[in-house]
Amino acid sequence: MGGYAALLGRALGITGPDLELLHTAGILHDIGKIGIPDGILNKPSSLTTQEFEVMKRHPVVGRDILSRVSSLQAVVPLVYHHHEWVNGQGYPTGCKGADIPFMARILSVVDGFEALTSVRSYHEAMSVPQVKQVLLEGAGSQWDPDVVNAWVALLDDNRLPDISAFNTAAAGQ
Numbered sequence: 001m002g003g004y005a006a007l008l009g010r011a012l013g014i015t016g017p018d019l020e021l022l023h024t025a026g027i028l029h030d031i032g033k034i035g036i037p038d039g040i041l042n043k044p045s046s047l048t049t050q051e052f053e054v055m056k057r058h059p060v061v062g063r064d065i066l067s068r069v070s071s072l073q074a075v076v077p078l079v080y081h082h083h084e085w086v087n088g089q090g091y092p093t094g095c096k097g098a099d100i101p102f103m104a105r106i107l108s109v110v111d112g113f114e115a116l117t118s119v120r121s122y123h124e125a126m127s128v129p130q131v132k133q134v135l136l137e138g139a140g141s142q143w144d145p146d147v148v149n150a151w152v153a154l155l156d157d158n159r160l161p162d163i164s165a166f167n168t169a170a171a172g173q
C-alpha cells in the first residue's frame with residue numbers, strides 16, 4: 001500500500017523526503033506480523049480476546065525490528081502507531097488525536113480501506129462504496145476526519161490508478 005499512502009499524502013500536502021518516508025512506511029507497516037503465529041494471522045474466524053492481544057503486538061515487533069536499521073529510524077514511529085485510533089481506543093499505546101504522528105494517521109486510513117476491500121480469511125471483500133461508508137462512519141473515532149475526507153475525495157475523483165489492486169491483494173498484506 002506504499003503507493004496509495006503516498007498518493008494520499010501528496011493530496012494532504014506532504015512533499016519531498018517526507019513523501020518518500022510515507023511510501024516506505026506503507027510498504028513496511030506490517031513487517032511485525034513476521035513475529036505473529038500463522039494460526040492467528042490466517043485464522044478463518046474472528047480472533048479470541050487472547051489471540052487479538054497477540055495480534056496487537058505486531059506494531060511493537062515492527063518497531064523493534066526496524067529500530068535496528070539505522071537508515072529506517074524515521075519509519076519507526078509510523079509503523080509503531082499505525083493502529084492507533086484518534087479517540088485513543090487503538091493500540092499499542094492508546095495515544096489520541098494529534099499525539100498520533102500525522103503520517104501514521106494517513107497509513108491507518110489506507111490500511112483500513114485495503115483490509116476491508118480485500119478478501120481475508122475471515123471476511124469477504126466489501127465494495128468500494130461500502131468501505132467508503134465505513135470510513136466515513138469511523139471518521140472522528142477511529143480515523144482522522146481530514147484524512148478520511150481526502151481519501152474519499154480521491155476515490156470520488158477516480159484518482160486511484162488501479163483500485164482493483166485492493167481487491168486482489170493477497171490476504172494479510
Ligand SMILES: [Fe+2]
Pocket residue numbers: 029030058082083
Ligand atoms: Fe497492521
